[in-house]
Amino acid sequence: MKVGVGAMVGALLLLLCGCNGGGSASEAPSGAAGYGSFRKFADAYFKAYYAFYPSDATAAGIHDYDTKLEDFSANRMRNRSSELRGQLLMLEEIRKQKLAPEDAIDAAILDGNIRAELLDIDTIRWWRKNAIRYVSTPGQAADLLMKRNFGPPQERLRLLIGRLEGVDGLLAAMRDNVTDAPREFTQLAHRICTGSVGFFRNEVAAWAREAAGSDELLFGRFQAANRKAAMAFEISTIFLADQLPLSNGSFAIGASSFAKKLEYEEMIDTPLDKLLAIGEAQLEKDYKDFLATAQRIQPGAPAAQTMSRLSDEHPSESELVPFAKATLESIRKFVVEKKIIAIPSDVRPTILETPPYARSGTFASMDTPGAFEFQAKEAFYYVTPPEKTWTPAHKQEHLRLFNKPVMDIITIHEAFPGHYTQFLYAKEFPTHTRKLTSTKSNAEGWAHYTEQMMLEEGFGAGDPKIKLAQLSEALLRDCRFVAGIRMHTRNETVEQAARLFVDRGFQEPANAYEEARRGAYDPTYLYYTAGKLQLYKLRDDYKRERGAAYTLEKFHSDFIRQGS
Numbered sequence: 001m002k003v004g005v006g007a008m009v010g011a012l013l014l015l016l017c018g019c020n021g022g023g024s025a026s027e028a029p030s031g032a033a034g035y036g037s038f039r040k041f042a043d044a045y046f047k048a049y050y051a052f053y054p055s056d057a058t059a060a061g062i063h064d065y066d067t068k069l070e071d072f073s074a075n076r077m078r079n080r081s082s083e084l085r086g087q088l089l090m091l092e093e094i095r096k097q098k099l100a101p102e103d104a105i106d107a108a109i110l111d112g113n114i115r116a117e118l119l120d121i122d123t124i125r126w127w128r129k130n131a132i133r134y135v136s137t138p139g140q141a142a143d144l145l146m147k148r149n150f151g152p153p154q155e156r157l158r159l160l161i162g163r164l165e166g167v168d169g170l171l172a173a174m175r176d177n178v179t180d181a182p183r184e185f186t187q188l189a190h191r192i193c194t195g196s197v198g199f200f201r202n203e204v205a206a207w208a209r210e211a212a213g214s215d216e217l218l219f220g221r222f223q224a225a226n227r228k229a230a231m232a233f234e235i236s237t238i239f240l241a242d243q244l245p246l247s248n249g250s251f252a253i254g255a256s257s258f259a260k261k262l263e264y265e266e267m268i269d270t271p272l273d274k275l276l277a278i279g280e281a282q283l284e285k286d287y288k289d290f291l292a293t294a295q296r297i298q299p300g301a302p303a304a305q306t307m308s309r310l311s312d313e314h315p316s317e318s319e320l321v322p323f324a325k326a327t328l329e330s331i332r333k334f335v336v337e338k339k340i341i342a343i344p345s346d347v348r349p350t351i352l353e354t355p356p357y358a359r360s361g362t363f364a365s366m367d368t369p370g371a372f373e374f375q376a377k378e379a380f381y382y383v384t385p386p387e388k389t390w391t392p393a394h395k396q397e398h399l400r401l402f403n404k405p406v407m408d409i410i411t412i413h414e415a416f417p418g419h420y421t422q423f424l425y426a427k428e429f430p431t432h433t434r435k436l437t438s439t440k441s442n443a444e445g446w447a448h449y450t451e452q453m454m455l456e457e458g459f460g461a462g463d464p465k466i467k468l469a470q471l472s473e474a475l476l477r478d479c480r481f482v483a484g485i486r487m488h489t490r491n492e493t494v495e496q497a498a499r500l501f502v503d504r505g506f507q508e509p510a511n512a513y514e515e516a517r518r519g520a521y522d523p524t525y526l527y528y529t530a531g532k533l534q535l536y537k538l539r540d541d542y543k544r545e546r547g548a549a550y551t552l553e554k555f556h557s558d559f560i561r562q563g564s
Contacts, residue, residue, distance in 0.1 A: 016542055016555070016558045016559060037094055037097075038094050038099055038103045038107055039103070041087075041091060041094055041110075042106060042110065042432065042433055044087075045087055045110055045114075046432075046436060048083055048087070050062060050064070050065055051065065051068075052070070052071075052076075052080055052083075053070060054068035054069065054070060055069070055070060055137060055140055055141035055144060055163075058144040058145065059144055059370050060370030060371065060372050060373070060435075061150075061369060061370035061372035061373025061374065061376075062370070062372050063150065063151075066145060066159040066162070066163070067158075067159050067163060068163070069137070069141055069163045069165075069167065069169075069170055070137050070141070070166075070170060071166070071169065071170065071173070072127055072133070072134060072170060072173045072177065073173045073176075073177075074127075074173070074176065074177055077121060077177075080117075080121060081118065081121050081122055084114050084117055084118050084121075085118065087114055088111070088114050088115070088118070091107065091110060091111055091114065092111075094107065095107050095111070102430060102431055105431075105434075106431055106433035106434065108267075109434070109437055110433065110437075112263075112264045112265060112267065112439075113264075113437060115260075115264040116261065116264035116265045119257060119260055119261060119264060123257055123260075124253050124257055124261075127178075128178060128179060128180055129178065129182065129185065129249055130178070130181070130185045130189075130521060131174050131178045131181060131185060131189035131240060132185055132188055132189045132192065132521060134170060134171060134173065134178070134189075135171070135174065135189050135192045135193045135196060135233075135236065135240075135357075136192050136357050136358065137170060138163070138164075138166075138167045138170060138171075138196065138200075138229065138233075138357070139192075139196050139199055139200075139356065139358070140357055140358065141163050142160055142163060142164070142200070142204055143355055143357070145159050145160045145163065146160065146204070146207045146211075147378060147380065148369060148373065148375075148378050149375070149378070150373060150375040150376040151375070153210070153211035153213075154212065154213065154215060154218060156211065157208055157211040157212055157218060157222060158218070160204075160208070160222070161221055161222050161225045164222070164225035164226055164228070164229045165225050165228075167228070167229035167232050167233075168228055168229065168231075168232040171232045171233065171235070171236045172232070175236065175239050178243075180249040181243065181249050182247060182248075182249045182251040182520060183244065183247040183248065184251060184517045184520045184521070185247070185249075185251065185520070185521055186243050186244050186247040187244065187517070188517065188521075189240055190237065190244065191387070192357055192359065193233055193236050193237045193240055194237050195356025195359065196233045196357050197233045197237060198356065199355065199357060200226055200229050200230040201226075201230050203355075205223075205226060208222045208226065251487070251488075251494075251520040251521065252487060252488045252489070252491060253488050253523055254488065254489065255272055255488075255489040258485070258488050258489050258523055258524065259271075259272055261523065261524050262275075262524055265439060265440070265524065266439055266440065266441045266524065266530070267439070268441065268530060272485060275526075276482065276485045276486070279478060279481035279482045279485065279526060279529065280482055282478050282481065282529055282533070283478035283479065283482055286471055286474045286475050286478055287475060287478075287504055290303060290468065290471040290472070290475060290506070291303045293464050293467050293468045293471060294306040294468060296464040297464050297465060297468060303506065304506055306468070307468065307472065307506045308400075310403055310405060310406075310465060310468060311400035311403045311406075311508075312400075312403075313403055313404060314399045314400050314401075314402050314403045315399060315402055316399070317385055317386055317395065317399065320353070320383055320399070320402060321351055321352065323404075323407060324351050324381070324402075324407060324410075325351045327404075327407050327408050327410075327411040328348060328349075328351070328411060328415060328416070331408065331411050331412055331415070331416050331454075331459075332348075332416045334454070334459050335416045335417050335421075335454075338457055339551075339552070339553040340417050340453075340457060340553065340556065341417045341421060341553055341556040341560070342557050343416070343417075343421060343424065344424050344425065345424050347377060347379075349366065349368075349379040349380060349381040349415055349420050350378060350379065350380050350381065351380075351381045351382075351383065352380055352381070352383075353382065353383065353385050354382040354383065354384040354385070355382070362384060362518075363384050363398075363401055363402075363410075363511075364381070364382060364383050364410050364413075364414055365381075365382045365414065366379065366380070366381055366382070366415065366418075366419035366420055367379065367380040367381075367382060368380075368419070368420065368423035369423070370435075370436075371426040371427060371429060371435035372435065372436075379420060379423060381411075381414050381415055381420065383402070383410075384398075386398045386399060397508040397509065397510040397511060398508075398510060398511060400508055401511055403469075405463075405465045405466050405469030406469040406472060406473065408459075408466060408469065409451050409466075409469050409470050409472075409473045412450055412451050412454050412459070413447045413448065413450065413451055413473070414447070417450050417454070418446065418447035418450045418451075419443070419447050422443065422447075422560055422564055425557075425561055426563075428561045429561070429562070429563035430561075430562070430563065434562070434563030435563065437563075438564040439527075439564065440524075440527040440528075440531070441527040441530050441531035441534065442531060442564040443531075443564040444527050444528045444531055445527060445528065445530065445531015445532050445534060445535050446531065446535060446559075446560070446564065447528075448473075448474075448528040448529065448531065448532045449532040449535045449536065451470050451473055452470060452474065452532070455467060455470050457552070472505075472506060474529075475504065475505040475506065476501070476505050476507065476515065477528035477529045477532075478504075478505070478529055479497075479500050479501045479504060479505040479507075479515070480515065480518075480519060480525045480526060480528060480529070481525075481526035481528075481529045482500065482526075483497040483500055483501070483516060483519045484519045484522075484523050484524060484525050484526050485526065487516075487519050487523075488519075488523045494513070494516045494517050494519075494520055495513075495516075497516035498513045498516040498517075500516075501515050501516060535559075538559070539555060542555055543555070
């Protein structure tokens with residue numbers, strides 16, 4: 001299914017305006033051919049998917065696989081490829097039939113998911129090049145069992161022991177499989193691996209001690225499994241350090257794979273030259289707005305100096321989490337009072353430091369329960385602290401990102417009305433498939449859109465410092481848009497991309513390198529800006545369609561209810 005920006009916006013508009021040509025999936029006519037067969041296929045698809053990615057099942061709130069850990073051994077990867085090819089053939093046959101409207105949408109989603117995963121396994125071959133996925137999976141898989149109270153602690157500890165027993169095999173597969181690694185991947189994998197040693201020996205062990213209570217036999221079983229897991233990380237840390245000087249592989253996936261990845265994952269089929277031109281034009285627009293706004297704050301001074309002064313007022317390492325917490329209530333209050341979107345819960349996310357296993361170049365993130373998690377309600381807003389091993393100068397550059405105006409924009413993106421608000425609507429998503437899948441140009445596009453939209457609706461009362469912070473975050477995403485295409489299709493290096501983030505995005509040099517390196521392993525991270533632009537287009541079309549019945553609050557609520 002090839003869907004350009006206009007076609008995707010048009011399809012969403014039909015859904016939002018209630019004129020999709022048919023009822024919901026549950027109301028499909030009894031004679032609709034393929035109705036039952038697609039539902040059975042979708043169930044089988046997700047069962048196979050979660051058998052291969054068991055920690056994703058836990059994240060979704062599906063607890064049938066909680067004792068399992070991912071197996072990325074070469075033989076299992078080959079079997080997964082064969083499984084996906086069989087599923088694709090089956091789905092192609094089903095899609096030849098007339099499907100109910102909701103099923104047709106879900107079938108297109110799963111078609112893209114299958115093709116995207118095949119591209120990653122067979123063509124891009126991440127499992128031969130990228131150790132990051134291997135070393136970050138165990139920490140996430142363990143943390144999912146620890147941090148959400150979906151069952152008694154002792155029972156979750158038993159599940160955790162099962163997962164820990166798979167760590168050695170997963171990391172051994174990394175050492176066997178990864179033979180063509182780029183230096184940038186090995187660098188970051190080594191950092192995550194090093195942090196994970198302490199995570200398992202300290203945080204995981206402390207949680208297990210409390211969870212075990214008086215059951216010393218259970219705690220003894222945990223200790224044996226955890227020692228083996230921590231040792232596997234120690235061995236892998238040494239291995240990755242030894243591999244660093246030998247890591248000379250190319251991270252670039254090439255124009256063909258880049259275009260297919262966008263089509264399969266984001267339903268964007270715009271030619272890459274045109275797409276790059278769109279990104280460069282948006283970067284230029286936001287750059288000029290940034291310069292003009294900086295002049296309002298500090299007339300006659302260079303814009304970089306103005307941004308630097310803005311960043312002078314930042315939290316210390318110990319103040320980072322309280323500083324983020326302070327932004328939450330005022331922003332939520334604005335969303336409610338200005339009727340930006342209905343917020344269907346009074347529960348707030350918990351703000352914590354990003355766990356070591358998740359520090360892969362992101363400065364903040366939101367971790368929410370899956371749509372099928374009916375017991376545990378905890379959602380976590382993470383902010384990433386400096387690494388303990390960094391120099392004082394590097395730590396300062398990192399912390400300068402979290403100045404007050406930028407921290408407000410980050411909280412808008414991550415919490416209200418961004419990702420956390422999306423999560424609060426998850427139970428309303430119309431089908432199982434749309435509860436279990438997402439596309440980044442929608443999910444991240446929404447969160448990035450809210451940053452600009454909130455200021456347009458009056459947040460910050462016209463303060464140019466808040467506007468400069470919003471434009472700073474927009475420039476960051478614009479630079480990602482341009483850098484990702486250039487690095488993967490035009491042989492630009494990470495160092496060259498980092499220069500773009502400094503010169504046009506006004507990033508601190510250390511943060512600029514982290515951003516550019518992220519583009520090496522997250523090629524299509526243009527989805528922030530691309531999604532924002534699509535959402536503004538959709539809003540304009542929806543407003544024109546609804547006429548006098550249009551309200552911003554209803555548009556936002558209806559859009560989020562479709563799923564991401």
